[in-house]
């Protein structure tokens with residue numbers, strides 16, 4: 819072991835026995851120029867850098883092709899609009915009862931909640947409620963007035 823040749827690491831510049839270097843066909847003594855410790859650190863760093871680069875590339879790709887990618891999504895929708903519509907239409911047709919059942923079930927299950935929410939809303943917005951009642955009343959009155967006036971005009975026409 820004493821006579822084991824040493825080699826200087828190209829990175830940390832330490833003299834280390836060549837068993838501290840990975841085997842490499844290309845280098846002197848058939849060993850790598852970095853010691854095992856430095857080689858590992860270097861690989862790790864290169865991997866991290868590579869990862870960063872790949873992520874950056876992906877980002878760059880998205881940035882430069884953003885318009886195309888978005889256009890593709892839009893084009894897909896436009897080209898398949900009828901298919902999609904037909905699909906949903908058919909789904910609604912074939913699942914009519916199921917959908918109605920679900921809706922009914924939801925209301926029944928949440929009836930108390932629905933009513934409570936409506937009451938709470940009315941309590942919280944009394945002026946809005948009054949306004950909507952007023953609008954309803956006005957509409958009713960107008961309808962009544964219209965009936966009257968049409969009857970009147972008809973009556974006048976007869977005269």
Ligand SMILES: [Zn+2]
Pocket residue numbers: 827828829830831832852853854855856857
């Ligand atoms: Zn080293």
